[in-house]
Amino acid sequence: MHKSVQDIINMKKEKKKISVITGYDYSLASLCDKAGIDVLLVGDSAGMVMLGYENTIPVTMEQMSMFTEAVSRARKNSLLVSDLPFMSYQTSIEDAINNSGRLIKAGADAVKLEGGSIMAETISAIVDIGIPVMGHIGLQPQTTILSQGYKVQGKTKDAAIKLIEDAKELEEAGVFSIALEMVSHEVAQIISETVNIPTIGIGSGAGCDGQVLVVQDVLGMYNDIKPKFAKRYMNLSEDIVKSLEDYKKDVELGTFPAEENCFSMDKEELKKLREQIGG
Numbered sequence: 001m002h003k004s005v006q007d008i009i010n011m012k013k014e015k016k017k018i019s020v021i022t023g024y025d026y027s028l029a030s031l032c033d034k035a036g037i038d039v040l041l042v043g044d045s046a047g048m049v050m051l052g053y054e055n056t057i058p059v060t061m062e063q064m065s066m067f068t069e070a071v072s073r074a075r076k077n078s079l080l081v082s083d084l085p086f087m088s089y090q091t092s093i094e095d096a097i098n099n100s101g102r103l104i105k106a107g108a109d110a111v112k113l114e115g116g117s118i119m120a121e122t123i124s125a126i127v128d129i130g131i132p133v134m135g136h137i138g139l140q141p142q143t144t145i146l147s148q149g150y151k152v153q154g155k156t157k158d159a160a161i162k163l164i165e166d167a168k169e170l171e172e173a174g175v176f177s178i179a180l181e182m183v184s185h186e187v188a189q190i191i192s193e194t195v196n197i198p199t200i201g202i203g204s205g206a207g208c209d210g211q212v213l214v215v216q217d218v219l220g221m222y223n224d225i226k227p228k229f230a231k232r233y234m235n236l237s238e239d240i241v242k243s244l245e246d247y248k249k250d251v252e253l254g255t256f257p258a259e260e261n262c263f264s265m266d267k268e269e270l271k272k273l274r275e276q277i278g279g
């Protein structure tokens with residue numbers, strides 16, 4: 001049985017840190033699940049790392065449903081949370097409920113949406129029908145970048161108070177956890193100590209109850225943007241390019257495929273074939 005929303009909430013009470021990583025496809029998500037990652041997040045960052053968009057704004061429900069289905073076939077142990085993409089929940093509460101339902105039908109256990117107090121009513125409505133919601137405040141890529149670009153959030157007293165109030169309102173609205181993106185570490189720590197539900201930080205310091213990173217950043221596979229907060233545990237893109245160069249060389253030299261990569265005919269059948277065609 002895979003982890004439940006309640007398991008993740010309990011981890012905060014048990015003072016256990018929560019590991020979250022993004023996943024979009026079957027092969028990599030299987031490895032993340034095997035590694036024991038607590039939560040797989042089908043983030044709308046898929047638009048950038050999987051589809052090559054400049055930001056997350058063009059991502060559609062169809063794309064998020066497809067990525068969610070792929071990851072749901074891969075996971076055995078982790079909780080699966082899926083992002084509601086831009087304009088799939090901001091338009092009306094009805095849209096928010098319908099689209100949350102689509103992601104749950106695609107295999108998600110919970111949905112994530114961006115926004116503070118302004119989203120409280122929408123969140124309550126989704127939670128009321130039985131779909132768990134993860135909140136997302138601080139830098140909100142679907143909207144903050146339109147007005148401010150990628151900027152650390154919560155650097156002034158007033159900005160910090162707004163973030164703390166947003167976190168409290170999201171908790172009251174019923175979210176089971178809150179992602180804090182690029183929030184100054186002091187404010188992230190205060191929020192984590194203020195709310196009873198787990199906070200999941202990305203670029204928000206060690207005081208959060210858990211951490212989330214984009215899997216391509218962790219593996220060193222995505223080079224368009226290299227955020228300061230993302231720790232690279234390997235440089236897979238170098239290994240991939242080197243392996244593909246070796247493959248190309250083998251093909252050109254005829255050293256691939258070798259005998260062990262080929263399938264043989266029955267010797268007697270081959271003899272008969274040669275007799276018949278005169279080869």
Ligand code: KIV
Pocket residue numbers: 022042043044045046083179181202212213214
């Ligand atoms: O889309 C995403 O990957 C996210 C995380 C970075 C929090 O929302």
